[in-house]
Amino acid sequence: xxxxxxxxxxxxxxxxxxxxxxxxxxxxxxxxxxxxxxxxxxxxxxxxxxxxxxxxxxxxxxxxxxxxxxxxxxxxxxxxxxxxxxxxxxxxxxxxxxxxxxxxxxxxxxxxxxxxxxxxxxxxxxxxxxxxxxxxxxxxxxxxxxxxxxxxxxxxxxxxxxxxxxxxxxxxxxxxxxxxxxxxxxxxxxxxxxxxxxxxxxxxxxxxxxxxxxxxxxxxxxxxxxxxxxxxxxxxxxxxxxxxxxxxxxxxxxxxxxxxxxxxxxxxxxxxxxxxxxxxxxxxxxxxxxxxxxxxxxxxxxxxxxxxxxxxxxxxxxxxxxxxxxxxxxxxxxxxxxxxxxxx
Amino acid sequence: xxxxxxxxxxxxxxxxxxxxxxxxxxxxxxxxxxxxxxxxxxxxxxxxxxxxxxxxxxxxxxxxxxxxxxxxxxxxxxxxxxxxxxxxxxxxxxxxxxxxxxxxxxxxxxxxxxxxxxxxxxxxxxxxxxxxxxxxxxxxxxxxxxxxxxxxxxxxxxxxxxxxxxxxxxxxxxxxxxxxxxxxxxxxxxxxxxxxxxxxxxxxxxxxxxxxxxxxxxxxxxxxxxxxxxxxxxxxxxxxxxxxxxxxxxxxxxxxxxxxxxxxxxxxxxxxxxxxxxxxxxxxxxxxxxxxxxxxxxxxxxxxxxxxx
Numbered sequence: 001x002x003x004x005x006x007x008x009x010x011x012x013x014x015x016x017x018x019x020x021x022x023x024x025x026x027x028x029x030x031x032x033x034x035x036x037x038x039x040x041x042x043x044x045x046x047x048x049x050x051x052x053x054x055x056x057x058x059x060x061x062x063x064x065x066x067x068x069x070x071x072x073x074x075x076x077x078x079x080x081x082x083x084x085x086x087x088x089x090x091x092x093x094x095x096x097x098x099x100x101x102x103x104x105x106x107x108x109x110x111x112x113x114x115x116x117x118x119x120x121x122x123x124x125x126x127x128x129x130x131x132x133x134x135x136x137x138x139x140x141x142x143x144x145x146x147x148x149x150x151x152x153x154x155x156x157x158x159x160x161x162x163x164x165x166x167x168x169x170x171x172x173x174x175x176x177x178x179x180x181x182x183x184x185x186x187x188x189x190x191x192x193x194x195x196x197x198x199x200x201x202x203x204x205x206x207x208x209x210x211x212x213x214x215x216x217x218x219x220x221x222x223x224x225x226x227x228x229x230x231x232x233x234x235x236x237x238x239x240x241x242x243x244x245x246x247x248x249x250x251x252x253x254x255x256x257x258x259x260x261x262x263x264x265x266x267x268x269x270x271x272x273x274x275x276x277x278x279x280x281x282x283x284x285x286x287x288x289x290x291x292x293x294x295x296x297x298x299x300x301x302x303x304x305x306x307x308x309x310x311x312x313x314x315x316x317x318x319x320x321x322x323x324x325x326x327x328x329x330x331x332x333x334x335x336x337x338x339x340x341x342x343x344x
Numbered sequence: 345x346x347x348x349x350x351x352x353x354x355x356x357x358x359x360x361x362x363x364x365x366x367x368x369x370x371x372x373x374x375x376x377x378x379x380x381x382x383x384x385x386x387x388x389x390x391x392x393x394x395x396x397x398x399x400x401x402x403x404x405x406x407x408x409x410x411x412x413x414x415x416x417x418x419x420x421x422x423x424x425x426x427x428x429x430x431x432x433x434x435x436x437x438x439x440x441x442x443x444x445x446x447x448x449x450x451x452x453x454x455x456x457x458x459x460x461x462x463x464x465x466x467x468x469x470x471x472x473x474x475x476x477x478x479x480x481x482x483x484x485x486x487x488x489x490x491x492x493x494x495x496x497x498x499x500x501x502x503x504x505x506x507x508x509x510x511x512x513x514x515x516x517x518x519x520x521x522x523x524x525x526x527x528x529x530x531x532x533x534x535x536x537x538x539x540x541x542x543x544x545x546x547x548x549x550x551x552x553x554x555x556x557x558x559x560x561x562x563x564x565x566x567x568x569x570x571x572x573x574x575x576x577x578x579x580x581x582x583x584x585x586x587x588x589x590x591x592x593x594x595x596x597x598x599x600x601x602x603x604x605x606x607x608x609x610x611x612x613x614x615x616x617x618x619x620x621x622x623x624x625x626x627x628x629x630x631x632x633x634x635x636x637x638x639x640x641x642x643x644x645x646x647x648x649x650x651x652x653x
Contacts, residue, residue: 061548064552065552066548066551066552088554090554093552093553093554097552098549098552100545100548100549102545105544105545105546106545106546106548106549107546108544108546108564108567108568109568110567110568110570111563111564111567112370119550119553119555119559120553123553123554123555124553124554131360131363145363146366148363148366148367149366149367149370149371150370167549171553
């Protein structure tokens with residue numbers, strides 16, 4: 001087994017958005033991330049998938065240090081990323097970089113591409129010649145060197161995103177967080193950016209934490225996939241297993257909602273589950289399993305007890321009462337909901 | 345296709361000199377584009393031209409004015425209170441001084457007032473607003489913005505009148521008075537801008553890279569605030585000139601016999617409506633300057649907006 005580059009252990013991030021009550025003032029919290037565990041292997045692409053509001057971007061921002069976690073730990077190659085609540089030291093900042101979703105707002109419109117790319121170089125590699133490095137970076141991402149003196153708004157959306165990728169590469173990182181790097185782009189450009197990312201990963205041995213809501217993209221890009229729902233991970237699996245044999249009802253619902261063109265593709269889908277309802281507000285997370293309001297297999301226990309992550313097969317984990325051991329725990333519900341269990 | 349990336353060697357045949365050439369070429373192109381955008385708004389070009397003419401007249405007043413000595417203590421009772429004529433285009437005042445010459449010299453005081461006040465007020469106000477806006481929610485924010493609120497709560501002209509009256513009435517004290525009441529507006533403006541801009545992803549990006557606070561404040565945020573600030577400056581130039589003239593009019597600014605536009609209006613007001621030219625032409629002078637700055641401000645906004653730098 002290869003080494004783990006990033007370890008996330010019981011990570012929580014709650015935002016206080018206001019207070020309720022006049023005498024006993026209690027904070028109203030958004031539980032954006034509510035207890036998450038996963039690990040990234042060196043050199044892999046871990047796809048983190050979820051609907052809007054599921055907390056996947058919050059994980060990205062915590063990883064690069066924009067937020068402090070409310071609870072839990074994060075380790076980069078065994079080193080605590082939030083040791084002592086101090087400013088993150090430069091060597092750690094250098095190793096973890098981020099590409100934001102909207103290239104329009106992640107590049108300063110008042111700074112030239114050269115200035116944008118020189119900033120990380122000046123901070124993290126002060127001994128090297130910044131101009132030379134800027135040219136090398138532009139070459140690496142296959143943009144003309146003349147772009148150096150242009151302003152971001154003179155470039156297309158795809159080119160801007162490529163510049164954002166070049167900026168992330170400038171520090172020579174090991175881990176890059178890709179926060180929906182293609183969702184703001186045209187489909188035609190998406191392919192180009194994805195191919196560039198894959199090539200860079202191959203050449204530079206990068207690890208990607210790829211955050212997206214696009215499941216079909218994950219099929220081609222990710223080596224492992226994690227599904228998030230309301231600040232929690234419901235299922236983690238190798239990409240191939242994930243698409244062939246999804247376990248969690250939410251995953252199946254997502255997979256069956258991918259639009260398809262042909263009959264064969266329709267037949268290849270694991271199971272038809274109508275997608276119902278909307279993701280509940282993270283302010284008012286349902287009690288028990290947070291997915292029970294939309295789950296087709298909902299049981300009584302789901303409304304009261306939050307399930308825990310269990311291995312359904314080696315390397316494949318799901319967080320659902322349907323798979324929980326020991327069986328005695330859910331045995332009483334087998335009787336009432338025998339049909340639901342039978343389906344699985 | 346995968347390519348070998350070897351560090352230490354220039355990836356393309358391009359020299360440092362060529363890079364600099366490219367940079368110059370891009371700068372020229374950007375300047376050309378900015379001028380094109382500005383020139384598409386005829387009113388702002390008129391405003392800019394007006395300002396240019398007024399500034400040139402003020403700078404070269406001793407050579408432009410037909411009777412430069414009339415800006416000094418001077419009397420010529422034989423030619424007192426003459427209506428506009430070929431000799432005196434704007435007529436003469438009650439002690440025989442050429443009003444055109446005095447208006448041209450009056451521009452000097454008005455422009456000086458505007459420029460010095462803005463030079464004091466803008467850096468102070470913008471810096472305070474920038475810092476408070478970026479550190480929003482902290483004690484620094486509270487301190488700066490509450491002090492600003494106190495200054496904003498005092499009626500501006502009254503404060504200026506009080507200060508000008510306590511101190512000796514002259515132009516520099518009028519400037520101090522106006523500056524004291526003007527900076528909070530820039531603090532408010534840049535506070536609003538900075539507290540929005542700090543949430544932009546390019547600021548987050550610089551922060552996660554570990555850039556210094558100085559870099560973030562002055563290289564990431566401040567350049568994006570220039571458009572509204574410069575526009576406000578151009579409009580404020582007109583306002584400050586009006587306030588300066590008002591203070592002069594009530595005797596707290598430029599003191600006679602110096603030719604402040606407001607001072608001249610005050611002395612000419614006694615002769616309205618019969619000798620209308622004594623008060624009218626200094627007033628028109630103010631109108632022209634203020635209008636020029638207001639029109640110019642509009643074009644400046646288009647010129648500086650980031651979309652087409």
